[in-house]
Amino acid sequence: MTSIDNRQIREAASIARAISHPVRLQILNELRGEGAYVMHLTAVLGRPQANISQHLMVLREAGLVTAIRDGMTVLYQISDPQVLNIVDDLLALAQKRIESRGLAAGEMESKQGGRRRRRGKCRCPRCSQEDRSGRHGRG
Amino acid sequence: MTSIDNRQIREAASIARAISHPVRLQILNELRGEGAYVMHLTAVLGRPQANISQHLMVLREAGLVTAIRDGMTVLYQISDPQVLNIVDDLLALAQKRIESRGLAAGEMESKQGGRRRRRGKCRCPRCSQEDRSGRHGRG
DNA sequence: ATACTACATTCACAATTTGGAATAAGGTCA
DNA sequence: TGACCTTATTCCAAATTGTGAATGTAGTAT
Structure with a gap:
């Protein structure tokens, strides 16, 4: 049985x-x-x-990420893989809508990046390493 | 390739x-x-x-629900099953946290419903029907 | 028509959120 | 030590959101 109490609702809403x-x-x-x-995030x-x-x-403060100091820099990580489930679901629904809207309104994707997209080079430990070893992308 | 553009991010955030x-x-x-x-919701x-x-x-306005008039009353429905995926993920993570917090802080569930919980009786078409027969759809 | 029911909208105000600027705090290295 | 780098925090004005109260709208019944 899926009994939802107030605490759970409030916690979920605050997430x-x-x-x-x-x-x-x-x-x-x-x-x-x-x-x-x-x-890296800033860049x-x-x-x-x-x-x-x-x-x-x-x-x-919402408990979605954790911070780990590493010398001068701070590494942030997602605190629980389930957080990404939520993010993925949000992005999936958003994508679905954008697509269906595009079909309905003839608003196909043929624009150049409206705003600045990626600020390119970043000197964070990870990027420097990837830069040297030739590894790109994430995952 | 899962390239995330700004539109998708904004749409997801607004959801x-x-x-x-x-x-x-x-x-x-x-x-x-x-x-x-x-x-029913009010009750x-x-x-x-x-x-x-x-x-x-x-x-x-966020497109998460749709409204259907049925005489004097209005039936609201979730517009896309994927919406419930998001809700379920949020509730699952919330539940997980409440549990782990409970173990850590000795805050076991020993409360009586802090606030009013269910307002019981409601006279909406569905509740009335279920009340006197048991299980049937709308007509 | 009137009265009643169910739901939607507007208004006004408090409370919260947002983001830039400035500054503080913590760490490294010469 | 001081210069320098990365990140955190505070301050504050603008924008947004949340809610009760009042009002509007639509449908039903008499």
Whole structure:
């Protein structure tokens, strides 16, 4: 039996709320796999460091991510794989909608990246390593 | 290739945003299966009708639910089964956390319903029918 | 028509969230 | 030590959200 009490509802809602910001969702998406350093997130998302840090704080307080100091840098990781289930479901539904809307409104994807997309080079420990060993992509 | 563009991120975030309120999450949870009438939601959640209606509007505008008039009453349904995947994942993670917190903090479930739980009787078409027969769809 | 029921919308205000700027805090290295 | 790097936090104004109260709209019944 699936009895839902108030605590569970509130907890679930607060998880959703932490995820419900484009920057935070993007952060979670970037943390797939082995996680990412703050400077990497700052570089990839193209946002001020303070802002990234603020969003990371929200994610931390919601318990969605954990921070591990590594010298001067900090590695953030997703705290529980189930978090990614939620993210994946959200992205899947979003994708489905965008597609069906595209068919309905003739709004096909042929645009060039409206805004700046990837801020390219980042000097975080991981990126430096990948850069040298020629490994690209995530996973 | 799972390239995530900005539109998809924003769409996903806005879905999460719509879900991220306890009342709305509870509404979605009540809509499982065949949906529910507004008066049923009002009765079950124990909140003012206007407030339920306001939250339903948010869910409608986010495209998570659809409304079908049926005489004087309005039946709300989940617009896409994938919405429930998200809800289920949120509830699962919430449950997992509450459990692990309970073990860690000795906060076992020994409370009586902190707030009012179910407002019991509701006169919506479905409840009335179930009340006097037992199990049947709408007519 | 009136009265009643179910639901939706608007308004006003409090509470919360957001993000930039500045600054603090923690760590490394010459 | 001080210069420098990475990340965290505080302050604050603007924007957004949540809610009750009142009101509007649509359908039913008499």
